Amino acid sequence: DAKTTQPPSMDCAEGRAANLPCNHSTISGNEYVYWYRQIHSQGPQYIIHGLKNNETNEMASLIITEDRKSSTLILPHATLRDTAVYYCIVRGYQAGTALIFGKGTTLSVSS
């Protein structure tokens, strides 16, 4: 079973920030939080990942709470092309550990 809980769906206006929450209350100290998104009929696209510190790249920012029990993916200026299913995944420390996907959050960006 997935170790994360995400809302099934969210809406966002184009140009506004999209804040996608994820709960991972059972995360252990050496597990990473990964975010992927999947646009219909395409392979999942890597967005960002982190261990304990906040992370930022050209696509998004990842904010992890101090107790690491939850995180938020921030898309600073959502566009219509950001409409997708977003998956928050906790991945074990051992090399070769699989990604366990839950149902994710369907983000709908509208103009």
Added chain:
Amino acid sequence: KAGVTQTPRYLIKTRGQQVTLSCSPISGHRSVSWYQQTPGQGLQFLFEYFSETQRNKGNFPGRFSGRQFSNSRSEMNVSTLELGDSALYLCASSPGDGHSGNTIYFGEGSWLTVV
């Protein structure tokens, strides 16, 4: 840098047949993993290969198998196809060594329809 390449992109097979799907990982990546995506079960892990050895395996029947070659390219095979095997099969690659902080990148997938 080329991404993860999967072939074929689309295929149709008949029940009882077998199918082989191919995956070329990102250059330099030694780990290749396979996932199945269906509307009912979502994205599920099949298995992972690293340096030609299966390192991890999901909960799928023995009809699903794979292998990895010395150049890190991988194939997966499904024998005695069933209608329920209709799915998007995804390949993912990563450097594979060290800990799980390595990024995993997915290909566009192979759409298999069993009729």
